[in-house]
Amino acid sequence: MLFWVEIAVLTFAVAAAFLWPLTRLRRETERDTREGAMAVYRDQLQELERDRAGELISAEQVDYARAEIARRLLSADKSGAPGDTRAPGDTSAPGDTATSPRRKGLGNTLAQALVVVLVPAIGLGVYLALGSPGLPSQPLEARLANPGNDMSLLIAQAERHLMQNPDDGAGWDVLAPIYLQQNRVGEAEQAFRNAIRLKGANPDRLNGLGEALMAQSEGVVTDAARDLFAQSVALNPNNPRAAYYLALALEQSGKKQDALAAFKAIASASPPDAPWQSLVARHIARNSDGAAASAAPPAAPLGNPSAGDVAAAQAMPDGDRLQMIRGMVESLDAKLKTEPDNFDGWMRLVRSYVVLKDQDRALSALKTGLKTFPADGAEGKQLIAMAQQLGLPVEEALK
Secondary structure (H helix, E strand, C coil): HHHHHHHHHHHHHHHHHHHHHHHHHHHHHHHHHHHHHHHHHHHHHHHHHHHHHHCCHHHHHHHHHHHHHHHHHHHHHHCCCCCCCCCCCCCCCCCCCCCHHHCCCCCCHHHHHHHHHHHHHHHHHHHHCCCCCCCCCCCHHHHHCCCCHHHHHHHHHHHHHHHHHCCCHHHHHHHHHHHHHHHHHHHHHHHHHHHHHHHHCCCHHHHHHHHHHHHEEEEEEEEHHHHHHHHHHCCCCCCCCHHHHHHHHHHCCCHHHHHHHHHEEEEHCCCCCCCCCHHHHHHHHHCCCCCCCCCCCCCCCCCCCCCHHHHHHHHCHHHHHHHHHHHHHHHHHHHHHCCHHHHHHHHHHHHHHHCCHHHHHHHHHHHHHHHHHCCCCCCHHHHHHHHHHCCCCCCCEEE
């Protein structure tokens, strides 16, 4: 019932909007007509005085004519109708022209009637044909309660919840990355800070806050952002996202050799099919001082099974499969003892032992590799950077 009341009110409003210009036009037309008629009567009085002065009519005729003109003048001034604008001796029919005010008024009335009838009829017909009059209304409250897949409503729902519950850390945790994805960087920064304040720092929150600061500085890794990424790596050394931004900070500060070592460490510590390998490879090429660095992702680490080995290992029991992998890693270890100058081999060996959760052998491999590639050299720095990302106690290897 309320719906049809609203339709009636809207119809009245639309009709009034159409009728208002016509009403103004009618009033203006009547005013112009009245003023014109009164001007005619005044002219007739002046003409009558001229005829009297010229003794063209008798005094009795003058009095009669003046009384008739005065009557018509008063009638036109009160009613607004033009009355009979004929001269006192004119025998033509009054209102005989096609442009008489009466006919104009009738035309305006018909136009108003058409507006009142046709506009609502056409609008209602179109709505019944294309609209959904039987669909129940769904106010904002209901839409927020059931937002479906509408991202704007989901965000509005979360914002409304957080306005009422500003200490809900989980809510800020959900909303912060959405803000960042939508490039609402100021709101993203505040949301990440609230999440860290309420739920504590973790790598994802620290990385997100750092990226929000970078977005505000147009991609520059500021000191504040770098500190956040360093905290993130400290909490989780196996953190390529933060490691990439730390390497990028070195590149932006002009430390090309350190940046090159850091990017190579990321490439070596990451799976060969990782989506960021191509990006890291471009930075490796950019910091290689013109060296012909390949933009392709690095080859699979030595010690890892080949495609054929993987296929064969699928059918093995878990114990046999693990024994097979250990055999391959030990084979690489033995090979490096006879060919210690194989830098890529040491990188892969350390990483393989970490994957096997054999930290003692990983640390031993790191110490042996640093004997061939000292820690103050480019390769040694790369080894140390990778070991830090993998969570190894690098201080022990440097003793």
